[in-house]
Amino acid sequence: MSTLTEPQRTEPAPEFGILYAEIQQFYSHQMQLFDAFDGARWAATFTPDAVFDVPTLERPLRGRAELAASVEHNRTQRERGGEQLRHWIGMLDLSPQPDGTLHTRCYALVHATPRGGPSRVLRVCVMRDVLVRSRGKWRTHHRVVTRDDLD
Numbered sequence: 001m002s003t004l005t006e007p008q009r010t011e012p013a014p015e016f017g018i019l020y021a022e023i024q025q026f027y028s029h030q031m032q033l034f035d036a037f038d039g040a041r042w043a044a045t046f047t048p049d050a051v052f053d054v055p056t057l058e059r060p061l062r063g064r065a066e067l068a069a070s071v072e073h074n075r076t077q078r079e080r081g082g083e084q085l086r087h088w089i090g091m092l093d094l095s096p097q098p099d100g101t102l103h104t105r106c107y108a109l110v111h112a113t114p115r116g117g118p119s120r121v122l123r124v125c126v127m128r129d130v131l132v133r134s135r136g137k138w139r140t141h142h143r144v145v146t147r148d149d150l151d
Helices: 014-035 039-043 063-081
Strands: 046-053 083-096 102-114 120-134 137-147
Touching (some): 014 039, 014 083, 014 137, 039 063
Antiparallel strands (some): 083 102, 102 120
């Protein structure tokens, strides 16, 4: 008579759960600053030499000054267009690296709500980041965003 044995399950280390929650909080804070058009504080969540590569821009943004300026540009566009954008981050995957950086991959949904109108999903994106610790805080060093609707 043979007996079945339960497969061995590996539990993630408790430290990973703490790290995961910390990175979720980081993204929550970062995206809320972006949606509130708080360019200086949003740019401060990036390293001074950060690269931000998104397909809606002519070229990647480099450094905090360019990042902050892009937020002001977004504010002007939104005020003209009369829509509020909200960014939602989900399906977060973390990959700690031997050098102490974190590689992340997640989905970013952009919701648009016109004044007095219903919300709709405007964009579905994949966001890949390299995060580094700087002065005790996580910061984005390199971000690449791709959109599902673009080749």
